Amino acid sequence: MASYGLSAAILGACVLAIHLIGAEETLYVAAVYEHRVILNPRPGVPLRRRAALEHMEKNLHAFAEQAALAALQGAHILVFPEDAIHGFNYTRASVASYLETVPDPEEVTWSPCADPGRFSNTEVLRRLSCMARKNRLFLVANMPDRQPCSRASDPLCPPDGQYQFNTDVVFSDNGTLVARYHKQNLYFEAAFDTPPRNKYVTFTTPFAGRFGVFTCFDILFREPAVTLVRDMGVRQLVYPTAWMNQLPLLAAVQFQRSFSYSAGVTLLAANVRAAALGMTGSGIFTPWEAVYHHDSTEGEQGRLLVSRVPVLDPLAEVKGLTNDLLPPPPRLLALI
Numbered sequence: 001m002a003s004y005g006l007s008a009a010i011l012g013a014c015v016l017a018i019h020l021i022g023a024e025e026t027l028y029v030a031a032v033y034e035h036r037v038i039l040n041p042r043p044g045v046p047l048r049r050r051a052a053l054e055h056m057e058k059n060l061h062a063f064a065e066q067a068a069l070a071a072l073q074g075a076h077i078l079v080f081p082e083d084a085i086h087g088f089n090y091t092r093a094s095v096a097s098y099l100e101t102v103p104d105p106e107e108v109t110w111s112p113c114a115d116p117g118r119f120s121n122t123e124v125l126r127r128l129s130c131m132a133r134k135n136r137l138f139l140v141a142n143m144p145d146r147q148p149c150s151r152a153s154d155p156l157c158p159p160d161g162q163y164q165f166n167t168d169v170v171f172s173d174n175g176t177l178v179a180r181y182h183k184q185n186l187y188f189e190a191a192f193d194t195p196p197r198n199k200y201v202t203f204t205t206p207f208a209g210r211f212g213v214f215t216c217f218d219i220l221f222r223e224p225a226v227t228l229v230r231d232m233g234v235r236q237l238v239y240p241t242a243w244m245n246q247l248p249l250l251a252a253v254q255f256q257r258s259f260s261y262s263a264g265v266t267l268l269a270a271n272v273r274a275a276a277l278g279m280t281g282s283g284i285f286t287p288w289e290a291v292y293h294h295d296s297t298e299g300e301q302g303r304l305l306v307s308r309v310p311v312l313d314p315l316a317e318v319k320g321l322t323n324d325l326l327p328p329p330p331r332l333l334a335l336i
């Protein structure tokens with residue numbers, strides 16, 4: 001009996017040691033920031049570019065502070081919320097001065113911080129790129145994007161000759177733009193167009209392999225979310241959102257966690273903090289654990305969440321990666 005107990009203890013110690021070694025090699029540090037967005041009080045009124053930049057700089061200033069704090073805590077990746085730089089409730093016309101043309105990172109390799117003159121009218125891209133580079137972390141943010149089009153070659157091109165997209169941008173830790181995602185499922189957003197084609201956007205990191213990208217309302221739809229996680233095998237997602245809590249079934253943290261758990265994926269969810277509008281609730285969700293912030297009282301400031309989470313990408317070429325040491329995730333999926 002005693003000897004059985006001893007060998008069980010030794011076995012237990014070995015398993016623990018393997019877990020610790022494995023854990024050390026398969027963790028990275030993720031951060032999300034619930035930002036109390038400074039809004040344009042008259043979003044229906046067009047502004048000059050200079051005024052729009054001055055407005056956005058108030059939010060970007062807070063982003064820069066948080067990026068530095070996240071870096072101090074060792075974050076490899078930081079996610080900011082949807083609409084958190086420019087705000088919301090714009091019309092197609094009044095958002096004009098907030099738009100930048102985000103180049104397709106599948107076609108051009110560009111660090112706006114290192115090479116700011118390459119494309120004009122890209123001040124916000126430059127600011128974000130420099131934050132990523134200075135703090136040596138992958139950075140995810142959301143901004144409005146203008147893409148010129150021609151009705152001659154594209155019958156879906158809007159009459160004014162441009163698409164306006166609600167867009168997530170991702171920068172690598174040296175400031176290079178590595179992903180651009182146009183929100184597929186808009187939620188009453190008069191300023192924006194639905195992309196004519198569905199795109200599945202992922203990016204690859206040296207610390208955790210592949211991440212997928214989608215935005216807010218997208219989480220309720222098959223495309224692109226279900227295809228990413230079920231058909232493409234993406235198991236780590238960055239998720240900027242501006243989500244209004246609706247009981248009983250559409251509270252932000254509840255929905256974020258249920259998606260992560262039921263799909264067996266990690267979800268890095270950053271919500272806007274605008275408590276008067278019912279927007280609160282962000283978190284870092286793995287299939288096993290949740291670190292989240294939900295406080296619906298008004299007047300409070302933003303909140304940075306930082307957590308060590310396991311690498312879940314089976315395709316990751318992280319040195320020494322041993323995903324098999326992780327417990328199996330809960331498996332799919334009433335939702336899917």
Ligand SMILES: *[C@@H]1O[C@H](CO)[C@@H](O)[C@H](O)[C@H]1NC(C)=O
Nearest residue numbers: 039040041043087088089277
């Ligand atoms: C935006 O519009 C919603 C209703 O569509 C309203 O409840 C909210 O107060 C508006 N917010 C701002 C900042 O204008």
Ligand SMILES: *[C@@H]1O[C@H](CO)[C@@H](O)[C@H](O)[C@H]1NC(C)=O
Nearest residue numbers: 172173174175176178204206
């Ligand atoms: C910058 O980051 C990108 C994306 O991670 C990488 O492909 C590229 O090699 C990096 N460039 C330099 C100069 O480190």
